[in-house]
Amino acid sequence: MTTPALKLLLIVPHPDDEVYGAAGTLMEYVEAGHTVGVVTLTRGEAGRSLGLADSQDALAALRETELKACLEVIGVQVHEHLCYPDKYLTDQPFGPLVEVARSAMLRWRPETVLTFPPNGSNGHPDHVTTHRAVKAAWDxxxxxxxxxxxxxxxxxxxxxxxxxxxxxxxxVERDVSRFITRKLTAIACHRTQALSTVDFIRRFAGRMVSETFHEV
Structure with a gap:
């Protein structure tokens, strides 16, 4: 049986990288009857915990649960979660990372792939490495x-x-204001990352209702 082609496929390193800048777009596509997917490369074990987990293993398990809840709110139908080490993607063999992205594109045949830009948006090494791998796979x-x-x-x-x-x-600019309540609900699923949420909204409040992208 042929798998359905995806309208949009996100390839991102961490749980929560899918929600701040693209949740509304994903919701709109799902509402229109499309299939969307997310590939998450790490379990996020090196992120903030806000005291909700007492070890990296516990944090990874909690963030997996948070991510699953978030994707359910969004309506994402396809999710692949890998176990690359958080904050150490730069140290991983590059070829296999490229193959992960390439394989996802070939298997799911997305209309559009979304990932981080060359500067990783904020310079995070995992974001930059993910960009490089996805771009190399696309090329x-x-x-x-x-x-x-x-x-x-x-x-x-x-x-x-x-x-x-x-x-x-x-x-590319997409008005997702009518999904703001669900988007905020999806963001709130990532309880361990509440400080990141506050920082993002404080600095980029407009991106809650307007999701912007650069199409190559």
């Missing part, structure tokens, strides 16, 4: 098999000089 495909390639793209130039050189401005 390796025959042109006729390549999906559209989108990057997360904030609407303003980053404040940090080291991020500015690789900044790509948005050329």
């Amino acid at each position: 390796s495909l025959p042109q006729a098999q390549r999906p559209a390639l989108w990057y997360y793209a904030g609407p303003t130039l980053p404040e940090q000089p080291e991020l500015q050189a690789a900044y790509l401005p948005p050329n």
Whole structure:
């Protein structure tokens, strides 16, 4: 039986990377009857815990539960969760990471793939490595098999000089304001990352209702 082609496939390193900048877009596609998917490369064991977990193993298990709840709120039908070490993607053999992304594109045949931009949005090494792997996988495909390639793209130039050189401005903007209640509910599933949520909303409140991307 042929698997359904996806409307949108996210390939991201951490639990919660799927929700802040794309939850509304995913919800809109699902509402329209499309199939969407997420590949999460790590279990997020090196992230913040807010005292809700007393070890990296416990945090990884908790973040898996949080991610599952978030994806259920969004309505994501396809999810693949890998166990690469959080914060150490840069140290992993690059070829297998590229193959993970390439295999996902070939198996799920997405119309569009979404990942982080060259500067990782915030410079996080896992974000940057994920970008490099997805871009290399996309480049390796025959042109006729390549999906559209989108990057997360904030609407303003980053404040940090080291991020500015690789900044790509948005050329796709999606109004997801009618999904704001569900989007906030999905974000709130990531309880361990509440400080990240507060920081994101404080700095980028407009991106709760307007999701912006750079299409390559």
